[in-house]
Amino acid sequence: xxxxxxxxxxxxxxxxxxxxxxxxxxxATENGVPVSPKVFYEKNPSALTTTLSVIVMTGSxxxxxxxxxxxxxxxxxxxxxxxxxxxxxxxxELERMGGALSAVVTQDTIQFSGGVIKENTQKFIALLEEAxxxxxxxxxxxxxLKREILNDILHVKNSNNRLGxxxxxxxxxxxxxxxxxxxxxxxxxxxxSLSDVLRKYNDxxxxxxxxxxxxxxxxxxxxxxxxxxxxRQFPDGAKPPKRAVKLQIPEKxxxxxxxxxxxxxxxxxxxxxxxxxxxxDRYTLKTGNFSFGGEPLVSRLFKTIRGELGWTYAIxxxxxxxxxxxxxxxxxxxxxxxxxxxxxxxxxKTLEMWKSYLESGLSGDELxxxxxxxxxxxPFEFETAEKRVSQKLTSYLYNIPILSPEEFSETIGGINxxxxxxxxxxxxxxxxxxxxxxxxxxxxxxxxxxxxxxIPQEKRLTISKVYTPDELVN
Amino acid sequence: xxxxxxxxxTLATALTFSGVFGADFEKVxxxxxxxxxxxxxxxxxxxxKVLLIPRHEAKVLTFQTWFDIGSLDEKMxxxxxxxxxxxxxxxxxxxxxxxxxxxxxxxxxxxIGSDKQNATTYFYRTNYYESIxxxxxxxxxxxxxxxxxxxxxxxxxxxxxxxxxxxxxxRALDNPGRLAWDELNRTVFEVAPFRYTVxxxxxxxxxxxxxxxxxxxKTFYSPNNxxxxxxxxTEESELLPLIVKYYGDMKSQEIPRYQMPEEPSQKKxxxxxxxxxxxxxxxxxxxxxxxPVNSPSIVxxxxxxxxxxxxxxxxxxxxxxxxxxxVSASCGVSNVPDYLEFSVSLAEKxxxxxxxxxxxxxxxxxKSQTIKKEEFERALNQELLSLYGMIEDNSSMANMxxxxxxxxxxxxRGFEIIEEFKKLKPQDLKEAAKNFLKKESRxxxxxxPQSKTSSKG
Numbered sequence: 013x014x015x016x017x018x019x020x021x022x023x024x025x026x027x028x029x030x031x032x033x034x035x036x037x038x039x040a041t042e043n044g045v046p047v048s049p050k051v052f053y054e055k056n057p058s059a060l061t062t063t064l065s066v067i068v069m070t071g072s073x074x075x076x077x078x079x080x081x082x083x084x085x086x087x088x089x090x091x092x093x094x095x096x097x098x099x100x101x102x103x104x105e106l107e108r109m110g111g112a113l114s115a116v117v118t119q120d121t122i123q124f125s126g127g128v129i130k131e132n133t134q135k136f137i138a139l140l141e142e143a144x145x146x147x148x149x150x151x152x153x154x155x156x157l158k159r160e161i162l163n164d165i166l167h168v169k170n171s172n173n174r175l176g177x178x179x180x181x182x183x184x185x186x187x188x189x190x191x192x193x194x195x196x197x198x199x200x201x202x203x204x205s206l207s208d209v210l211r212k213y214n215d216x217x218x219x220x221x222x223x224x225x226x227x228x229x230x231x232x233x234x235x236x237x238x239x240x241x242x243x244r245q246f247p248d249g250a251k252p253p254k255r256a257v258k259l260q261i262p263e264k265x266x267x268x269x270x271x272x273x274x275x276x277x278x279x280x281x282x283x284x285x286x287x288x289x290x291x292x293d294r295y296t297l298k299t300g301n302f303s304f305g306g307e308p309l310v311s312r313l314f315k316t317i318r319g320e321l322g323w324t325y326a327i328x329x330x331x332x333x334x335x336x337x338x339x340x341x342x343x344x345x346x347x348x349x350x351x352x353x354x355x356x357x358x359x360x361k362t363l364e365m366w367k368s369y370l371e372s373g374l375s376g377d378e379l380x381x382x383x384x385x386x387x388x389x390x391p392f393e394f395e396t397a398e399k400r401v402s403q404k405l406t407s408y409l410y411n412i413p414i415l416s417p418e419e420f421s422e423t424i425g426g427i428n429x430x431x432x433x434x435x436x437x438x439x440x441x442x443x444x445x446x447x448x449x450x451x452x453x454x455x456x457x458x459x460x461x462x463x464x465x466x467i468p469q470e471k472r473l474t475i476s477k478v479y480t481p482d483e484l485v486n
Numbered sequence: 487x488x489x490x491x492x493x494x495x496t497l498a499t500a501l502t503f504s505g506v507f508g509a510d511f512e513k514v515x516x517x518x519x520x521x522x523x524x525x526x527x528x529x530x531x532x533x534x535k536v537l538l539i540p541r542h543e544a545k546v547l548t549f550q551t552w553f554d555i556g557s558l559d560e561k562m563x564x565x566x567x568x569x570x571x572x573x574x575x576x577x578x579x580x581x582x583x584x585x586x587x588x589x590x591x592x593x594x595x596x597x598i599g600s601d602k603q604n605a606t607t608y609f610y611r612t613n614y615y616e617s618i619x620x621x622x623x624x625x626x627x628x629x630x631x632x633x634x635x636x637x638x639x640x641x642x643x644x645x646x647x648x649x650x651x652x653x654x655x656x657r658a659l660d661n662p663g664r665l666a667w668d669e670l671n672r673t674v675f676e677v678a679p680f681r682y683t684v685x686x687x688x689x690x691x692x693x694x695x696x697x698x699x700x701x702x703x704k705t706f707y708s709p710n711n712x713x714x715x716x717x718x719x720t721e722e723s724e725l726l727p728l729i730v731k732y733y734g735d736m737k738s739q740e741i742p743r744y745q746m747p748e749e750p751s752q753k754k755x756x757x758x759x760x761x762x763x764x765x766x767x768x769x770x771x772x773x774x775x776x777x778p779v780n781s782p783s784i785v786x787x788x789x790x791x792x793x794x795x796x797x798x799x800x801x802x803x804x805x806x807x808x809x810x811x812x813v814s815a816s817c818g819v820s821n822v823p824d825y826l827e828f829s830v831s832l833a834e835k836x837x838x839x840x841x842x843x844x845x846x847x848x849x850x851x852x853k854s855q856t857i858k859k860e861e862f863e864r865a866l867n868q869e870l871l872s873l874y875g876m877i878e879d880n881s882s883m884a885n886m887x888x889x890x891x892x893x894x895x896x897x898x899r900g901f902e903i904i905e906e907f908k909k910l911k912p913q914d915l916k917e918a919a920k921n922f923l924k925k926e927s928r929x930x931x932x933x934x935p936q937s938k939t940s941s942k943g
Binding site for chain 1 (some may be wrong): 521522543544545580589592593596597598599600601603604617618619622646647648649651652653654656657659660663726735744763764765766767771796798799807809810812813820833834852860863864865867870871874875878880
């Protein structure tokens with residue numbers, strides 16, 4: 013909805029860290045009670061801008077199931093005017109000074125992120141302070157926002173890739189707050205009232221849940237002082253609870269189709285249970301996945317299904333497909349976009365290659381390639397001040413502190429195929445796949461039948477459910 | 487020899503002998519950028535151009551190779567007269583040489599820790615890019631120069647790559663927004679090859695022969711048609727000797743340059759309506775013909791587009807998105823092809839005609855009223871914010887230089903435009919609107935869902 017210019021992204025590859033507490037900006041305390049906020053900061057003397065984020069530790073996992081999208085609405089409403097300034101006045105002052113602010117909501121955070129040309133940093137922080145502490149929350153702005161969000165939700169029907177993810181969510185997180193994306197759906201947005209928004213703001217915008225991150229050309233002490241002033245004005249509260257929901261993955265390959273007539277390519281999304289951010293085997297699994305499907309151009313999936321067979325333009329696999337929650341088991345997924353005549357072939361080839369990977373792991377060359385690449389590219393994790401702040405922030409939120417290059421090299425270097433096979437066997441299996449396919453259902457059914465004509469009926473993969481795009485956004 | 491003494495020797499050689507005895511390279515210029523950095527330009531005797539901005543914040547760098555060849559040239563080339571080969575060929579550049587057979591380029595660049603490695607093709611250029619740890623510079627230069635000079639084109643690999651490219655094309659065609667954009671180019675241009683898509687057609691892609699690919703490579707992938715751009719953790723003393731060593735022996739060759747057919751002047755609005763089975767709501771594109779990027783008129787037109795579409799307070803956001811008529815609305819200057827483009831994704835139950843009416847009203851206001859000082863300041867500062875954010879990233883900085891070089895012949899054109907913004911007055915935007923945002927010089931494309939009935943706009 014908003015143009016995001018600056019944002020300290022929570023790093024999806026946050027699995028690359030292990031328990032260690034360096035780099036953590038612990039707040040000062042008096043009698044065990046924090047008296048200053050947590051601040052993650054990097055000074056960048058040559059920067060022409062200040063970038064910052066205020067993170068509130070609550071997200072869509074805290075939304076009531078029937079009111080999915082509430083956190084997102086609260087986040088957007090905070091930036092829609094203050095008690096002193098209308099939405100129009102607030103935005104025009106912000107933009108006139110060369111600033112931009114946007115709200116990003118994940119499963120367990122609301123992030124207000126922005127940037128400003130450095131000369132106007134103080135004015136920018138003052139406006140942000142006003143928004144965070146004194147949002148207007150008017151009925152008019154609320155109704156306009158709901159209308160905008162409903163339009164955005166309906167527009168998702170245009171995106172085949174997103175529809176596949178929506179369908180997978182519906183099945184895997186059924187009955188939980190994660191069943192719908194952070195933006196919610198038509199039915200849940202309609203149930204949200206302005207009093208829900210106020211309640212959520214009052215319940216969650218408090219000192220223990222708020223942290224700050226910034227990169228700027230100014231001394232750290234100046235920024236900390238500004239953040240502390242803002243932080244102290246919030247009420248006290250409770251530390252955020254750690255919430256997680258259980259995944260519901262079918263026991264055997266189950267195909268659901270999102271019916272889109274006349275597509276010439278399908279959007280194919282395989283999902284299986286993944287890992288938590290803190291999983292002790294995360295390095296091994298990420299390293300294995302690099303050469304199985306994680307890295308475009310060199311992975312086994314890419315080289316075979318695109319490079320050798322030419323069935324798809326895009327193909328890849330990931331442990332963070334639907335975004336991470338700090339203590340939530342994520343998904344492992346494989347995505348591709350096969351041409352319509354190769355849909356069945358791609359499905360079965362993917363399953364076959366997964367089985368082979370689980371049974372044999374990687375070849376020596378593949379494993380060496382993954383290890384070399386991960387170790388050698390590690391400096392990019394710290395390339396800019398913004399990335400260094402992101403590392404610190406991710407480390408704190410996921411409780412997985414940062415590794416030095418030497419520690420990282422040692423950790424990745426110690427992985428071998430025996431270990432990989434053992435971890436794959438423990439964490440994964442060949443059968444438990446939910447497969448979401450966005451395509452023309454009739455074409456898919458015919459293609460599957462033709463492809464499996466020599467397989468006994470009871471062993472065939474068939475379409476178990478058909479969604480329409482309208483159902484998925486409702 | 488240590489790095490420092492080498493540096494002095496190299497500089498001395500270049501300054502003394504460049505252009506006289508066929509020296510290793512010529513230092514064309516050092517330019518101080520507004521952020522205090524130095525951008526140096528070099529040229530090898532074979533015509534290869536090199537741009538360098540040293541940055542040492544982290545031990546990484548971006549290495550990009552830009553070729554002055556895109557889909558326009560292939561359509562105008564008398565031996566080809568087709569589109570899609572420039573793009574297909576870009577894929578083939580990853581398919582190996584004698585020294586590094588198919589797959590090895592990707593494997594080695596991956597192994598050395600490359601980040602953001604890929605390539606893109608557009609109407610007027612093709613670029614290849616990687617970001618790597620700076621201690622791997624030598625290996626990367628060896629690989630990049632090898633595929634530029636020694637690509638081994640193989641019929642079987644060409645056929646395999648066609649499958650992936652057809653997949654890419656089909657995926658694009660499944661996207662109603664993509665159809666709208668292709669249609670806009672076909673509508674704005676009656677004769678210029680912007681009418682033809684960069685990806686080509688499925689028939690063209692499947693029909694390309696090995697001979698055509700070899701001709702394309704031999705003709706357009708020569709050092710005098712290429713620019714290497716490096717931003718990051720290196721210095722002239724390290725980079726230039728490597729460039730000379732690995733690219734210096736390549737031979738320059740005559741590059742055919744084609745005269746773009748002159749587009750007849752447009753006398754009245756053109757309007758096209760299409761349907762797309764995947765569209766769920768109307769998509770509207772409006773293109774106003776404007777002058778090329780080197781024209782002074784581009785400066786007020788660019789700021790005008792920022793005023794219209796950047797930020798929550800932009801006119802299009804307020805009149806189209808906040809009102810619930812559209813899901814998104816933007817406006818921007820496109821260079822090569824040259825037009826100012828409005829792009830609107832309508833909300834369901836709203837029609838493109840509503841957006842056209844609003845755009846017309848906004849354009850009419852721009853022509854009749856001078857925008858307020860605070861609105862002007864807002865647009866200018868949003869441009870600065872965007873520029874400052876962009877140039878802090880090595881890849882984005884290199885992209886900006888490369889793209890302006892290819893589109894205008896002047897890699898600093900982007901910075902010049904920003905400087906010229908500062909000299910503008912609100913009145914200049916009004917004049918630009920009056921001169922260029924004329925109904926008779928615009929093209930309108932509407933893509934509707936298959937099920938909706940069409941209506942005349």
